[in-house]
Amino acid sequence: MxxxxxxxxxxxxxxxxxxxxxxxxxxxxxxxxxxxxxxxxxxxxxxxxxxxxxxxxxxxxxxxxxxxxxxxxxxxxxxxxxxxxxxxxxxxxxxxxxxxxxxxxxxxxxxxxxxxxxxxxxxxxxxxxxxxxxxxxxxxxxxxxxxxxxxxxxxxxxxxxDPERDTDEELPPKQADALAAAVEAGYYETPREIEAYELAEELGIPGSTLTYRLRRAEAWLATEYVDQ
Incomplete structure (x- = not known):
């Protein structure tokens, strides 16, 4: 399924x-x-x-x-x-x-x-x-x-x-690309150097799509960290 x-x-x-x-x-x-x-x-x-x-x-x-x-x-x-x-x-x-x-x-x-x-x-x-x-x-x-x-x-x-698999074994490419772009643009700096909507405009994707990809990537990273 x-x-x-x-x-x-x-x-x-x-x-x-x-x-x-x-x-x-x-x-x-x-x-x-x-x-x-x-x-x-x-x-x-x-x-x-x-x-x-x-x-x-x-x-x-x-x-x-x-x-x-x-x-x-x-x-x-x-x-x-x-x-x-x-x-x-x-x-x-x-x-x-x-x-x-x-x-x-x-x-x-x-x-x-x-x-x-x-x-x-x-x-x-x-x-x-x-x-x-x-x-x-x-x-x-x-x-x-x-x-x-x-x-x-x-x-x-x-x-x-596949809903029967709890997590992806590897970070999906689109989420990995979004995460890399966010890091490079300073999204995770304190204070932030760019807002999500600004980064989304630069990447040419809807803001909701970027936010979703970052959220999923962060969840994957957190799971991997705890598991290891």
Whole structure:
């Protein structure tokens, strides 16, 4: 089994759900169940947050509540959303989507690349839709390429690994490169000679990607030090 973790970061004005959550940082959506076939998808989501978020999501129930489609422009998929339950600070939503040739989603792409047996987990905060895909062995690089090619958003892949292995035997090259660049630029000096966002700009990568790579590299180094 392989674990693939990545974030789809939506630009302003593209996805109404992302715009809503960006206005209310305390709100979030978490998938409770997600099932997919070649031509359809159905899922149950729990939304938490202030009444302004939950009221707006209730109003979006229908075509605007598009949590899965990666192609917002000219997508004519039939989407139906039903409110199952509303309580203090919580909203339970059921959605069903009939896929069209013009539309693609993370669950559909995962099924096409990995076949049956894929487990999907999704958490959405502000404009960042974080996916965790647990799948049988398969063409991970092709899945990564397809998600990036299809998504009308910035896609940041955080982790592709074997979940049965606790730690990597060697520091992954991208994390090693990030760590070396941080040391050379004075990121670890006291006081710091450069901030993470400045280093990210120099390296030409998103700040969140650099921060993640440094955090993982630091965790690897700490584990290695304690083990030895």
């Amino acid at each position: 392989r674990e693939v973790v990545f974030v789809v970061a939506h630009e302003p004005g593209v996805n109404p759900v992302a715009d809503l959550l960006a206005e209310h940082p305390s709100g979030r959506i978490r998938s409770l169940a997600c099932h997919v076939t070649e031509s359809s998808l159905w899922r149950v989501d729990r939304a938490n947050g202030p009444d302004a978020v939950l009221d707006a999501l209730e109003d979006m129930a229908g075509a605007q509540y598009f949590t899965d489609c990666l192609v917002r422009e000219d997508c004519h998929g039939e989407w139906e959303t039903t409110v199952l339950d509303r309580s203090d600070g919580s909203l339970l939503l059921y959605s069903y989507w009939e896929r069209t040739p013009d539309c693609d989603s993370v669950p559909h792409l995962a099924r096409e690349h990995f076949g049956d047996g894929v487990v999907l987990d999704e958490t959405w905060r502000e404009r960042r839709q974080r996916w965790r895909v647990l799948a049988p062995d398969g063409p991970v690089s092709e899945f990564v390429d397809d998600v990036r090619a299809v998504a009308d958003a910035d896609v940041e892949f955080e982790r592709v690994s």
